[in-house]
Structure formats: structure tokens, C-alpha cells
Amino acid sequence: EVQLVQSGGGLVQPGGSLRLSCAASGFTFSNHWIHWVRQAPGKGLVWLSNSDRNVAHIFTVDSLKGRVTISSDNAKNTLYLQVNNLSAEDTAVYYCATFVGGRFDPWGQGTLVTVSS
Amino acid sequence: DIVMTQSPDSLAVSLGERATIKCRSSQSVLHSSNNQDSLTWYQQKPGQPPKLLIYGTSTRESGVPDRFSGSGSGTDFILTIDSLQAEDVAVYYCQQYYSPPFTFGQGTKLEIK
Numbered sequence: 423e424v425q426l427v428q429s430g431g432g433l434v435q436p437g438g439s440l441r442l443s444c445a446a447s448g449f450t451f452s453n454h455w456i457h458w459v460r461q462a463p464g465k466g467l468v469w470l471s472n473s474d475r476n477v478a479h480i481f482t483v484d485s486l487k488g489r490v491t492i493s494s495d496n497a498k499n500t501l502y503l504q505v506n507n508l509s510a511e512d513t514a515v516y517y518c519a520t521f522v523g524g525r526f527d528p529w530g531q532g533t534l535v536t537v538s539s
Numbered sequence: 540d541i542v543m544t545q546s547p548d549s550l551a552v553s554l555g556e557r558a559t560i561k562c563r564s565s566q567s568v569l570h571s572s573n574n575q576d577s578l579t580w581y582q583q584k585p586g587q588p589p590k591l592l593i594y595g596t597s598t599r600e601s602g603v604p605d606r607f608s609g610s611g612s613g614t615d616f617i618l619t620i621d622s623l624q625a626e627d628v629a630v631y632y633c634q635q636y637y638s639p640p641f642t643f644g645q646g647t648k649l650e651i652k
Contacts, residue, residue: 457641459589467581467589467632467643481639517588521636524595526579529588 424448424528426518431533434508438537444518444530445500451475455521456501460514461532468514472521473501508537541565541635545644551652558620560647562633567613570637577637580609580618582629583646589632593618625651 430442444456458470471482473492482490491504505512513536519529542565552558568577576596581589591600593609596616606621620627628651633644 459643466630466646467583467634469634469639469641469643472639472641483640519588524575524577524579524598524636525591525600526581526589526594526634526636527591527600529591532588 426520426528426530428516428518428530428533430502431516431535433536433538435539436509436537438508439504439506440508440535441502441504442516442518442533442535443500443502445498446520447499450499451494451496451501451520453522457519457521457526458503459517459519460512461517462511462514465514470516471503475501477501505535508535510537513537540640541568541638541642543633543635543642543644545631545633545647547647548645549648549650551650552620552623553652554625555622556652558623558627558649560618560620560631560633560649562611562616562618562644564614564616564635564637568635568637569613576612576616577635578609578611578616579634579636580607581632581634582627583632584629592631620649623649623651 425447427445457472473480489506493502515532517532519526544563546561578596580593583589597609608619630646
């Protein structure tokens with residue numbers, strides 16, 4: 423089955439950092455771009471960033487620039503999103519999704535990040 | 540950044556009737572290279588990730604019922620759900636993938652009347 427499996431969410435203190443994982447299962451990232459989207463509780467979807475598997479081409483929204491690091495482990499078919507200096511406004515479910523051929527699919531199951539003291 | 544605006548914010552439609560959701564982009568999302576609009580529609584139910592319904596404005600994703608259809612061009616797009624079913628209750632989002640950031644509309648909540 424083609425799917426993305428996410429991990430790494432949890433409770434983080436303000437000012438802290440979190441690294442989220444997005445692992446491909448049933449396919450390789452070879453021609454895919456990975457996109458990151460988040461959704462604050464009860465709110466809409468917000469696109470954050472995208473990257474190719476080699477992390478050679480990255481675009482990040484202005485609101486996160488300087489706080490985001492994207493990395494990859496091609497041997498594990500996994501991409502990582504690290505967000506630093508977290509605040510309560512970063513509390514959200516974070517999703518990864520692949521993009522190829524005009525299609526954003528599949529999506530990961532999402533991982534909840536809660537920023538609170 | 541391209542701003543995506545959906546209307547209405549919420550919609551109540553009777554079972555078996557048609558639901559229409561509009562999406563407007565602040566600038567054209569038409570790629571001249573392939574003459575295709577970079578516009579996608581999603582359905583999201585509580586506690587679930589978005590589900591791809593339509594891409595390229597009007598191409599239905601495999602497995603999506605044919606009562607879902609997309610239309611439009613340039614800056615104005617429509618998602619139509621014919622013969623509404625109970626399982627269609629959800630929030631629907633449009634998204635442009637013409638240029639980053641690949642912005643979403645604010646969402647339209649669809650309910651049964």
C-alpha cells in the first residue's frame with residue numbers, strides 16, 4: 423500500500439524545537455516533492471513548505487523562514503521537518519503529502535504538535 | 540502570495556440536491572506551458588487528513604464518485620456535488636499549486652439541511 427507514515431509529534435515547551443518525520447511506504451520519493459501543511463485546532467489548512475528528496479529545492483512560507491530545517495534520509499525514504507523556537511501559535515496537526523503529476527496524494531496521517539508550558 | 544477565497548463559508552443542502560462551492564484566486568493559476576489550471580479540491584472529515592477529490596481543476600481522482608465535479612478557469616472555479624449523500628458532510632478546500640506558497644482557501648463547511 424502506498425502511504426506516508428508520520429511521527430514525531432507531541433508536547434513541546436515554548437521556545438523548544440521539534441523534528442517531524444515523514445516516511446514513504448510502498449513507494450520511493452524519487453520523483454516526488456514532499457509538502458508540509460498544518461492545521462491549527464478548529465482552523466483551516468495552511469501550506470508551509472516543500473522540498474525535493476535531495477533537499478536541493480526548498481520553499482518555505484515567510485512566517486516560518488529562519489525557524490525551519492528540512493532534511494532527508496534517502497536510505498530510510500524519510501524526510502524531516504524541524505521547527506525551532508516554537509510558540510503557542512505553532513500548535514497544530516502537521517501533515518506531509520507527496521506531489522507528483524499535479525496530484526497531492528497520498529497524505530500522511532498527521533501528527534499533533536502542542537506547544538505549552 | 541496568491542490568495543484563495545471560497546464561498547460560502549458554510550452551506551446546508553438537502554439530501555439528493557446539488558451543492559455548489561466556489562473558489563476564487565487573486566491571480567490566474569493557469570499554466571501557459573500546458574494550458575491547465577493548477578487548482579485542486581479536497582474533502583476533509585473530522586480527525587482525518589484531506590482527501591484529494593479533483594486536480595487540474597476538473598480531473599477527478601481515482602475512486603472519487605462521479606457526483607463530484609470541478610470546473611472553471613483562470614481565477615474562478617467551482618466544485619459541484621450532485622445528488623448530495625450523507626457521507627458528503629465535510630469541509631471542502633481548494634488549493635492552488637501554480638506558485639509557492641501553495642495556498643488554500645479558508646474552507647467551506649457542508650452540512651445536510
